[in-house]
Structure formats: C-alpha cells, structure tokens
Amino acid sequence: MNLAKFSVHRPIFTTMVALIVIILGGISLVRLPIDLLPDITYPTISVRTTYENASPQEMEELVT
Structure with a gap:
C-alpha cells in the first residue's frame, strides 16, 4: 500500500501525524537558542x- 492510498483510507491517522509534526516543530522552534547580537571578536x-x-601629524603622514 503506497502512502497516498494509506492517507486516503486513514485520514484521522494522517491528520494526527501531521499535527504531531507541526507541534513538535513549534516546540523545537521556541526552544532553539537564537542570539540576535552574538559576541564577535574581530582580529586587530x-x-x-x-x-x-x-608631531602626531608628521608621524601619521611620514611613518604610517
């Protein structure tokens, strides 16, 4: 029996499985740690x- 035929013959089971997947996905999304501003260290x-x-001006122009 293929998936489409099984889904047509057992619509309540198919609906329950879909709801369980949606609920578990929502719970996982809420528990997912998302950091909007992560700590990033830039190389310097x-x-x-x-x-x-x-003078500082001469130093800036001549050396760097």
Missing part, C-alpha cells in the same frame, strides 16, 4: 612606532 593589529621630535 597594533603598530607602535617612535620618531623623535615629530
């Missing part, structure tokens, strides 16, 4: 340079 790099007697 820090460069430290020294240039004697230079």
Whole structure:
C-alpha cells in the first residue's frame, strides 16, 4: 500500500501525524537558542612606532 492510498483510507491517522509534526516543530522552534547580537571578536593589529621630535601629524603622514 503506497502512502497516498494509506492517507486516503486513514485520514484521522494522517491528520494526527501531521499535527504531531507541526507541534513538535513549534516546540523545537521556541526552544532553539537564537542570539540576535552574538559576541564577535574581530582580529586587530597594533603598530607602535617612535620618531623623535615629530608631531602626531608628521608621524601619521611620514611613518604610517
């Protein structure tokens, strides 16, 4: 007996199975942990340079 024939002959069973699947899906969706703003760490790099007697503007233009 194929699935379509079984579903036609036993509509109450088919409806109950569909409702159980829908209810379990809803429960699973509610219990699913969803984080709207997850903690993300971006890679960073820090460069430290020294240039004697230079202003910050000169340092920015000449070194970096």
